[in-house]
Amino acid sequence: MSRTPIRAVLWDIDGTLMDSEPWHQQITVEVCRGYGHELSDEDCRSMHGVAFREIYAALHARRPFPIDLHAWADEINAQYVASVHQVRPREGAFALVEAFAARGLAQACVSNGGRMIVDANMRAMSIPHFRFSIAREDVANGKPHPEPYLLAAKMLGLPPEACAVIEDSPTGARSAKAAGMLTIAWPQHPAVVFDTVDHLVEDPGALDWDALCG
Template structure:
């Protein structure tokens, strides 16, 4: 969702930088990249480690409340589509393919974002607080495949971050990688594209073919 369909990763970036200052210091570029696409728990752990304050449960809980309130404010200012993302979703749905939204964002913030995206684009959705472990663990994609009633090896994931790509690949999905805020390393089953603009049925078929794991 964030960074793949919606240009909302930059809003998380704003909120994380402000939270870092709130906790006592600026966020380094290394820390920023490590938090991109991460679950809130992982992102907060990385941030606390970078700043040095002890990760007492109460302090982490307070930081999460602060972060979610700020992200909610930023989401309320409006969410923009990533270039070509809406048309790409329409193309996929026009082919009669079942789809699931798989995001590390928690349900409380995913729901208003779905109002922008359009719920009719998806047969199911999985949020970071609905699985044992968020991305980069495979749990979100395994749950998404389960809800669709398919084997994850028969799924094509679309991802923009190293974290999300690792999760999809670990689940056994083929992955169309469209990087947004951070470079994504190459790997088995990964096909790269500069963007979603103009994504066609033929393009999807080619990604599926080229992303097949080696025999």
Template structure:
């Protein structure tokens, strides 16, 4: 349910990988390491089709490695262990300009949340390393929902935890599955071309190439049609 938010008309919901952190390379590396360990194969372009989805869906539906729930869970857990190891050894960077954008939102007291297909354990680990945990009072990860993106459940839960109705949420995404999830949830979507070309993100309300391209006034305009709700 919507709370009484008089100072701001919308909340900001962020995907994690490719939006807050530049992590595509590390995720792909961890999948390929897992494949080598398990003597499995991965298609060359599988990341383009699966980035932003839950591990379980990737393992069972796209890679076709297993249909056994217990084995799928074990593979997913191992993948996240490998990813964390890579990040510990190589580090991880924020996407260009995102820290400044988060600071602008914080100055305006606009509430922020993370909604990701990544496990919260790894999200918290990276947030601590990068020193930005304070920006996100609400974090929804892979373990919080049964149905991952493109199902609307992840973003609906995030909005609920933040105390906003979906129509007053703007989502920042980089993947088609995430854009679809947010639109199904009834939210505004701004897509970044950090991991996908613009033509893959055409269902978003706005597509930008950099955080530097975005002003808070531009976001305000997206909510003109719900300003009286």
């Protein structure tokens, strides 16, 4: 049975469009250190693509924070927003956005980050081709639940199978697969292990988009 032609590309932001993961990690490590949490390399790897509330809950269970989730997240977010002008796009990402726009594909951003971070990234990218962005507050369930991507398809007026997703993290890829979308894993680090995805690539642009969109 032939696949539904792709009509939209949904992008993760942190680590996919923006090379922002090192900034998030450095700021999170520094803020946590200030509250008595020394994060190991393994801690940092396990946080990749995971929403703040899950990270906070895991760390708080290990050693209680003297501040609540919202104050902790606000502190991290404020530091990131102050430095977002220094964050660079991921190499090749913006060229792909332009190429997809030239094909007439709809595009939107679907993040597990909070609205403050998403809006800061959207302003920093300043790309006109994104129809909208979805942040963690926009859904009841964040990634790896399919809700964020299903909401994006609904907002575009497209069936999930007409959407392709580009993700850098296993958490995001699980969300896209669970939503029934063509899932393209574009990791920054070759050691990252994914569950089943449709394509694991070094360059999403190298895929046969003529066939995918035909």
